[in-house]
Amino acid sequence: MSIKKWLKEVSSTVEEVNKIDKRYYKKYDIKQGLRNADGTGVVVGFTKIGSVHGYTKCDGKKIPTEGRLFYRDIEIGELIEKTGKFGYESIIYLLLFGELPGKRNLRDFNAILDRFRKLPPHFTENTILKSPSNDIMNKLQRSILVLYSYDNNPDCLDIEKILLQSIKLIARFPTIISYGYQAKAHYFDNQSLYLHNPKKGIGTAANILHMIRADNKYSKLELDTLDLLLILHAEHGGGNNSAFATHVVSSSGTDTYSAVGAAVGSLKGPKHGGANLRVRAMIEDMKENIKDYGDEKEVKDYLIKILKGEVFDKKGLIYGMGHAVYTKSDPRAEILKEKSLELAKAKGRVEEFKLYNNIEKLTKEIFKEIRGEDTEICANVDLYSGFVYDLLNIPKELYTPLFATSRVASWCAHRIEQVVSDHKIIRPAYKSIKNEEKCNFEDIKR
Structure with a gap:
């Protein structure tokens, strides 16, 4: 048997024995990704070096603020x-x-x-x-x-x-x-x-x-x-x-x-520093499929298709929008947006800047229409950084x-x-789940 054929046969088994039912996380209140239920990060330490602010908390509720x-x-x-x-x-x-x-x-x-x-x-x-x-x-x-x-x-x-x-x-x-x-x-x-x-x-x-x-x-x-x-x-x-x-x-x-x-x-x-490449790929796809960058209806219709998973990579994500901490605005994106317009004018690419600006503006509209007027989503630094790199002719x-x-x-x-x-080794715990365990999930909302 060839190694390729063998791997194909056993890989599904390997995937199955390592898959953990997502309902366990809710049953045992496990913080997936070290995130609380409202998306905020679990506090695990202290730092003097830098801080990021995108919301406040009042009576346990997350209140969006300017970043x-x-x-x-x-x-x-x-x-x-x-x-x-x-x-x-x-x-x-x-x-x-x-x-x-x-x-x-x-x-x-x-x-x-x-x-x-x-x-x-x-x-x-x-x-x-x-x-x-x-x-x-x-x-x-x-x-x-x-x-x-x-x-x-x-x-x-x-x-x-x-x-x-x-x-x-x-x-x-x-x-x-x-x-x-x-x-x-x-x-x-x-x-x-x-x-x-x-x-x-x-x-x-x-x-x-x-x-x-x-x-x-x-x-x-x-x-x-x-x-x-x-x-x-x-x-x-x-x-x-x-x-x-x-x-x-x-x-x-x-x-x-x-x-x-x-x-x-x-x-x-790609979920961290490589995100700017996903923005670049999405933009290239939009350029191929949108005739007029300034036509807000055409851009908005295509963004809705991206969000529905119908086009581009079909993952239902508008790259460059949204952040784990920032809600109303990402200060890095705000600063870089202004600089990118200055550079776009110098390079004769203002029309292309309009596409990025419309992605930011229209994605906010779409999310409010889908999730309600109180929904806040902002452009993150990756939306404009890829554009700036491109304007600088950086590969x-x-x-x-x-x-x-x-x-x-x-x-x-x-x-x-x-x-x-901190002289202690960082050593969190993982709860063991036996394969034969029959867990009662009746009290958990599916």
């Missing part, structure tokens, strides 16, 4: 106003050290990042070029784990050592994803291979554009936009999947490379890796917080 996002108790809009050139580098400093840097501290910190942007000797050839991956997140995760071998004391848990490891990873992420993309494009897409060394004194966003573009050219608007994206993606509280993964893995006492590698694996998932293979490049500063901050503040 607010804080990095170290500073609201995101205020942060953007306070940070000028090297905005993302200022955010890294804030997340790691708890305060925004002065001019001298920022200058010195940028010099330290520049010192580590280049990869170790032979790393590019042996780790990236000799084993390219069709998925840059996979390449990024593997590269992080290989860097463990280049560390003379990788398992040390002294904060001084973890901080150095963190700064090196933050500095090297842009180079790894840029070179990983070039290797992928050369090996799988038959494109010319060009590797530009990172430059000193220009910062993270400029280095990314410098390393992924053949001509090294970019406008100030493009640079400012990418820097803004990095700022907006840098932190989102301890409860998002990748930050929580960092806490969980770090609680075991393992090394920095394993913890950050786990976070990358989490962000790779879709780099959408999620750029998210990781921004978020690694947060992961490192959360790892340090876990190591410093």
Whole structure:
């Protein structure tokens, strides 16, 4: 018997013996996805690094509010106003050290990042070029784990050592994803291979554009936009999947490379960092099937078909809409929407911006019509981030890796917080259900 035939025969059995009746979760009040019945997250710890606010609670009821996002108790809009050139580098400093840097501290910190942007000797050839991956997140995760071998004391848990490891990873992420993309494009897409060394004194966003573009050219608007994206993606509280993964893995006492590698694996998932690619795919499908982006009726009718599972991927989801915490608005989406319009005007693509704007506007209308006037749903950051990446001529293979490049500063901050503040291994419980158990579900609403 061939392995393919055997797998086909046994896979249905494997699926069946591992399936748990969903009614058990209600019977035993199990919080699926660590979510309460109203969708709010189960509180499992404390953090000083960031906070996300999208609702209030009154008499146990969830009350929608305008979204607010804080990095170290500073609201995101205020942060953007306070940070000028090297905005993302200022955010890294804030997340790691708890305060925004002065001019001298920022200058010195940028010099330290520049010192580590280049990869170790032979790393590019042996780790990236000799084993390219069709998925840059996979390449990024593997590269992080290989860097463990280049560390003379990788398992040390002294904060001084973890901080150095963190700064090196933050500095090297842009180079790894840029070179990983070039290797992928050369090996799988038959494109010319060009590797530009990172430059000193220009910062993270400029280095990314410098390393992924053949001509090294970019406008100030493009640079400012990418820097803004990095700022907006840098932190989102301890409860998002990748930050929580960092806490969980770090609680075991393992090394920095394993913890950050786990976070990358989490962000790779389409329900987390990979969501922007689902938005991009949905938009491409809508472009093929909608004649006039400005025709609200035509757009609305197609969105209803998506929601009913009749078109696109038939999963009944309008990607880029809705969030686990934000209800009335996602502040990141609000900021990015304004910037995307500015960039769309510069690129002559305002008509396309109208499609995104109509998706946001009309999805809200549809949900109110279906679920009642009190229903609140907002655009999340993924709706506009994919559009901005596209306007910046950034290949879709780099959408999620750029998210990781921004978020690694947060992961490192959360790892340090876990190591410093909570010495217990995170170890929740799972209730065992015997196969032969005959559970009475009569009292449970089906």
